[in-house]
Amino acid sequence: MTDAKIRLYVDQPLGPGQSVPLTADQAHYLFAVMRLGKGAAVALFNGRDGEWRAEVIEAGKRGGILLCTAQMRPLQLPPDLWLLFAPIKKARTDFIVEKATEMGAARIQPVQTQHTNSERIRQDRLQAHAVEAAEQCGSTFVPEVAELVPLDRLLAAWPAERRILWCNESLLGARAALLSEGTRGPWAILVGPEGGFSEREKTRLAQMPQVTPVSLGPRILRADTAAVAALTLWQAVLGDWA
Amino acid sequence: MTDAKIRLYVDQPLGPGQSVPLTADQAHYLFAVMRLGKGAAVALFNGRDGEWRAEVIEAGKRGGILLCTAQMRPLQLPPDLWLLFAPIKKARTDFIVEKATEMGAARIQPVQTQHTNSERIRQDRLQAHAVEAAEQCGSTFVPEVAELVPLDRLLAAWPAERRILWCNESLLGARAALLSEGTRGPWAILVGPEGGFSEREKTRLAQMPQVTPVSLGPRILRADTAAVAALTLWQAVLGDWA
Known part of the structure; x- marks a missing residue:
C-alpha cells in the first residue's frame, strides 16, 4: 500500500502534484502530536478523489504544506x-x-x-x-x-x-x-x-x-x-x- | 403483560409467594429515585426463574421487601x-x-x-x-x-x-x-x-x-x-x- 502510517481527511482537492496547505489544527496534530517532519508520508483523502500518498514539504507550528505524490486508491463509494x-x-x-x-x-x-x-x-x-x-x-x-x-x-x-x-x-x-x-x-x-x-x-x-x-x-x-x-x-x- | 414499569434484577430465588428482601441500593433506587410506595408493582428476574410480578410490601430508607405474586414469563435461555x-x-x-x-x-x-x-x-x-x-x-x-x-x-x-x-x-x-x-x-x-x-x-x-x-x-x-x-x-x- 503506502509507507504512510497516518490517514488524514482534508477539504482540498487531491491530484498529481497538488499541494495541500494544512490548517493550524492539522499541523499541530501531524507535527506536534505525531512528530512528523519534512519528507514524512501521510495518506490523504477528501471523500471525492480517492486516497493519496502525500509528503510533508513544509512543517510549521501553525501550518504546513503537503504535496500529493501518488494515488494509492480510487474513490470507493458505499452502496446507496x-x-x-x-x-x-x-x-x-x-x-x-x-x-x-x-x-x-x-x-x-x-x-x-x-x-x-x-x-x-x-x-x-x-x-x-x-x-x-x-x-x-x-x-x-x-x-x-x-x-x-x-x-x-x-x-x-x-x-x-x-x-x-x-x-x-x-x-x-x-x-x-x-x-x-x-x-x-x-x-x-x-x-x-x-x-x-x-x-x-x-x-x-x-x-x-x-x-x-x-x-x-x-x-x-x-x-x-x-x-x-x-x-x-x-x-x-x-x-x-x- | 404486567402493570410493573420497572424491571429489577435480584439474586434471590423467585417463586409463588416468595418474599424478596432488598439491598440498600435497590431500596434507594425503587423508593427514593423511582418513588414507588407500598403496593406498587415491580418486575423481577434473577436469570434463573423467569420474570415475576412482585409487590412492595415494605418500603424503607435502607431496605424493603417485595412479594412475588405471579410469574409473567418463564426463563428464556439464549442460544448456546x-x-x-x-x-x-x-x-x-x-x-x-x-x-x-x-x-x-x-x-x-x-x-x-x-x-x-x-x-x-x-x-x-x-x-x-x-x-x-x-x-x-x-x-x-x-x-x-x-x-x-x-x-x-x-x-x-x-x-x-x-x-x-x-x-x-x-x-x-x-x-x-x-x-x-x-x-x-x-x-x-x-x-x-x-x-x-x-x-x-x-x-x-x-x-x-x-x-x-x-x-x-x-x-x-x-x-x-x-x-x-x-x-x-x-x-x-x-x-x-x-
Whole structure:
C-alpha cells in the first residue's frame, strides 16, 4: 500500500502534484502530536478523489504544506444506503454516526419523530465524528450527516424508488425477514427512538409500499444496537459485504 | 403483560409467594429515585426463574421487601453462543458487554491475545453492565462475564463440538461467508483486538477444524462494531432471531 502510517481527511482537492496547505489544527496534530517532519508520508483523502500518498514539504507550528505524490486508491463509494435515526443521548448519537460510517452508509439523516426527546443536534459535531470514523476505518468516502428533519415531512416527499427497511419494535420476537437479493437499488434504514414510533407513525409506515418491516430478535435493542444490526443485515445481502 | 414499569434484577430465588428482601441500593433506587410506595408493582428476574410480578410490601430508607405474586414469563435461555473478545478501552469494553447481552450471547469471555493492550479487566464491573443491559432489554437471562484468560490456553482446551466464527480482519473486502442453517449447535464468536491477531494466532486458528473465518466488509471495523455485526449475522441464521 503506502509507507504512510497516518490517514488524514482534508477539504482540498487531491491530484498529481497538488499541494495541500494544512490548517493550524492539522499541523499541530501531524507535527506536534505525531512528530512528523519534512519528507514524512501521510495518506490523504477528501471523500471525492480517492486516497493519496502525500509528503510533508513544509512543517510549521501553525501550518504546513503537503504535496500529493501518488494515488494509492480510487474513490470507493458505499452502496446507496441511508440511515435514518432519531437522535438519542449524546454519546449514543455520536456512536450511531461513527458506526454508520464504519458500516458503509452513504448518508446519515437524523429524524425527529413524535417520541424523539432531542429537538436539536449539533450537525457540525456529528459530521466531524463521521470524518474521524472514516479516517479510522480506511474509507475513502465520508457520509454526509444531514440536518435534523421531522420524519413526517421526510416521508411526505419520500422517493417512490427508495425502499425503507423499518426496524419495527412491535415485531419483537417475530422471525427476522431475510432480505432478498432481488431488491437491489436505493434503500434507507429507519431506526426509531427509545420510546418507539407513535401509532400514527406506525400506521403511516405500514401503508407505504416502499417499506419492509424487520424484526431484530426477541430482546429490545437500544437504538444504537438496532442501527448496527440492521446495517449488517442489509450489507450482508444487498450491500458491499456481499 | 404486567402493570410493573420497572424491571429489577435480584439474586434471590423467585417463586409463588416468595418474599424478596432488598439491598440498600435497590431500596434507594425503587423508593427514593423511582418513588414507588407500598403496593406498587415491580418486575423481577434473577436469570434463573423467569420474570415475576412482585409487590412492595415494605418500603424503607435502607431496605424493603417485595412479594412475588405471579410469574409473567418463564426463563428464556439464549442460544448456546459465546462471545470471545479482546478487551479494549474501558468505554468500548463496557459497550461490547452491553451489546452482547442485548444481542443474546449466552456467555461473554474476555481473552488476552498477543496484541491485547489491556492485561486486566474488572470482571465485577463488566458483570454489572451485563445485568443492567438485561434489565433494559427485557431478557430473563444474564450472560456470565468470565475472567480474562489467554487465548492460547482457551484454544488448547477447546471443545471439539463448539464451532468458532472468527472475525478475521485479514479477509477485509472478501465476500462475507454466509452461515448455513446446517451448522446449528454450540458456537463462539471471536473478535480480535485493535492491532489484529498475531501471525502465530492466525496460523493456529486457520488450522482448527472448528473455525469458520468471516469477512465483515471492505472497511476496517472497530472491535465493538465487529462484535455487534458478527452477532447479527449469527443470530439471523442460527440463533433466536431466525
